[in-house]
Amino acid sequence: MAKYRFDQIAINSTEKKKPVEEDRFTYLGLEHLDSGTLKVTRFGSEVAPIGEKLVMHKGDVLFGKRRAYQKKVAIAPFDGIFSAHGMVLRPKEDVIDKDFFPLFISSDYFLDAAIKISVGSLSPTINWRDLKKLEFELPDMDTQRKLAEVLWSINDTMEAYKRLISATDELVKSQFMEQFFYSEKYQLVPISSVVDRKIKKKKDISKDFEEIRYIDISSINNQSKRVTGYVEFPIDETPSRAQQVLEKGDILISTVRPNLQNIAVNPYSEENVVASTGFCVLRCEKCLPEYIWGVITSEAFTNAMCEQASGISYPAVRDSDILQYLIPDAPIEIQEQFAAFVRQSDKSKF
Structure with missing residues (x-):
């Protein structure tokens, strides 16, 4: 070559x-x-x-x-x-x-x-x-052309699978709306009543750590809804927006451009992972994570946040807008039924 x-x-x-x-x-x-x-x-x-x-x-x-x-x-x-x-x-x-x-x-x-x-x-x-x-x-041009033909065929197959996964996600959303939001048998309560808002701050991190692992909006792939990585900083050189200390399983919702649905779950168990103040952090306390995930990925939630957003170039909502959003107060055993459906869906996607 x-x-x-x-x-x-x-x-x-x-x-x-x-x-x-x-x-x-x-x-x-x-x-x-x-x-x-x-x-x-x-x-x-x-x-x-x-x-x-x-x-x-x-x-x-x-x-x-x-x-x-x-x-x-x-x-x-x-x-x-x-x-x-x-x-x-x-x-x-x-x-x-x-x-x-x-x-x-x-x-x-x-x-x-x-x-x-x-x-x-x-x-x-x-x-x-x-x-x-x-x-x-x-490689030489002939080899490049042959590789391109094979790789584009593989790419087309991958895109087809992504469409199947997207269809599965839509099925989950439909099931959520059918089971909870279209039902009138549950009382409505604000999200704040079912999540733990006692989020530690950066100053509470143990002095044993020399570095901060920082997650900001650029760390999230808003198509896959996953955290793709973090940026490490010396603990005394972290950005001023790096404030909220995360626990594994915390749900992150970007308060900027809510129409883009930049949301993800923190996958890291380390105690020095810190999120930007540009996220509202939801830590499930009296509800199941799958249930809250169903809420925040719904079209109803996204539309409500877009209506509340202010600003032109970078419209944003406040944490309080998210926390005051009303959701059905479904019993844990009912939430578990939906969570089981989500887990089965995830197995199918895998």
């Missing part, structure tokens, strides 16, 4: 424009890109984005250069504008096959090498001047 510098493989398009009103319909930000898929399923902004943005054309490969450890790569589905925190990449077709190119950019081989040259601590970013010097080995 031949070795090439990255600037021999790809063109980094730096064409920019200042958005006008109609550009908000074809805007893609990093928040619209999901790790693990080249497909874009969300786009647009409620208002015209502020500041210059990159011009993208249908078929361009979009790469999130900020917090690249999230591994966000996608193919532009239309002409439009893209976040300046990303790169718009195009293949040099004398070196790399155009169908193989997006698969190469989304590969661990490329991304792991790129992440190593990120600079900065809070929002590590990849600079083109460093990226263009990286060297990669590529």
Whole structure:
């Protein structure tokens, strides 16, 4: 295999424009890109984005250069504008096959090498001047074409499974609404009455720990609803927003842009995992986690939060808006029936 510098493989398009009103319909930000898929399923902004943005054309490969450890790569589905925190990449077709190119950019081989040259601590970013010097080995063009054909076939199969999983999730949501919200036999109570709000603060962390593991909005994949990682900081250098000490199983709800449903469950058992104040943390006390998860993933909850949100560019709700949301006060044994259904659904998805 031949070795090439990255600037021999790809063109980094730096064409920019200042958005006008109609550009908000074809805007893609990093928040619209999901790790693990080249497909874009969300786009647009409620208002015209502020500041210059990159011009993208249908078929361009979009790469999130900020917090690249999230591994966000996608193919532009239309002409439009893209976040300046990303790169718009195009293949040099004398070196790399155009169908193989997006698969190469989304590969661990490329991304792991790129992440190593990120600079900065809070929002590590990849600079083109460093990226263009990286060297990669590529197979010959015939091999690339054959690989692309096989890999795209695999990708199509994966996307089909994702659609099945999504359909299973919709079935769970439907079951939840049928069992609880469409029933009038349960009294309504605020979420605050069934969760523990005694969340420790960063200052309460044992002095034995030298580092903080920080989870913020960028740590969540809002498609899979999972925490994808954390950023480590020396305990005396953590961001001011790193305040809420988490326990394993805590449910995190972003209070910013509630329409995006940036929610997840903390998977870590360590005692030095801290969440941003941009999350409302729900720790189940008098209810089952599956039940609260059913609440916050429902369309009714999302719509209610969107109605309460204030702000234009980054509409947000308060913790109190979430905690005051009324839910059916279903007995634990009834919640357990729904939880069993969720667990069976999870087995099917697995």
